[in-house]
Amino acid sequence: MPEWIQDLIGDVTLVQVLLWVALVVFFVVVVKKAWKPLTEFVALVNALKELPEFITQTKSTLATQNQTLATQNQTLAVIKHEVLPNSGGSMRDQVDRIKHKLDNDNDRLDGLDQKVASLELKQIEPYRPQKGTP
Structure with a gap:
C-alpha cells in the first residue's frame, strides 16, 4: 500500500471504519425519515x-x-316595497288597478260585441231568403 494512504488512514482499525459507515447509514436513514415532517x-x-x-x-x-x-339590503327593501301591495302606493297596487280596469273593459267589450252581432243579425234578417220561397 502506498505511503500516503497509510498516512491518511493512520492507525484506524476495521472496527472504527465499520462504526463510521454504520453512523453514516444511520444518519442517512434518520434524515430520510425525518425529511417530510421537517419540511x-x-x-x-x-x-x-x-x-x-x-x-x-x-x-x-x-x-x-x-x-x-x-x-344591497337597502336596495332590496325599496324593491320589495314597490313589488308587494301596500295600500295603494306601490307599483304592484297600480298594476292591480290597471288589470282590474282592463278586465272591466274586456267585459264591456264582450257585451258590446254581442250587441253588435245581434244588431247585425237584425239588419241582415229581412234580406235573407225565407225557407220555402224560391
Missing part, C-alpha cells in the same frame, strides 16, 4: 409568519362585503 414543520412556520397579514386582509375584505351587503 411540513418549516411550511407551518412560514404560514404562521404570514398569518397576521392574512388576518388583516380578511378583516378588510369582510368590512367591504358587509358594506356591500348593507347597500
Whole structure:
C-alpha cells in the first residue's frame, strides 16, 4: 500500500471504519425519515409568519362585503316595497288597478260585441231568403 494512504488512514482499525459507515447509514436513514415532517414543520412556520397579514386582509375584505351587503339590503327593501301591495302606493297596487280596469273593459267589450252581432243579425234578417220561397 502506498505511503500516503497509510498516512491518511493512520492507525484506524476495521472496527472504527465499520462504526463510521454504520453512523453514516444511520444518519442517512434518520434524515430520510425525518425529511417530510421537517419540511411540513418549516411550511407551518412560514404560514404562521404570514398569518397576521392574512388576518388583516380578511378583516378588510369582510368590512367591504358587509358594506356591500348593507347597500344591497337597502336596495332590496325599496324593491320589495314597490313589488308587494301596500295600500295603494306601490307599483304592484297600480298594476292591480290597471288589470282590474282592463278586465272591466274586456267585459264591456264582450257585451258590446254581442250587441253588435245581434244588431247585425237584425239588419241582415229581412234580406235573407225565407225557407220555402224560391
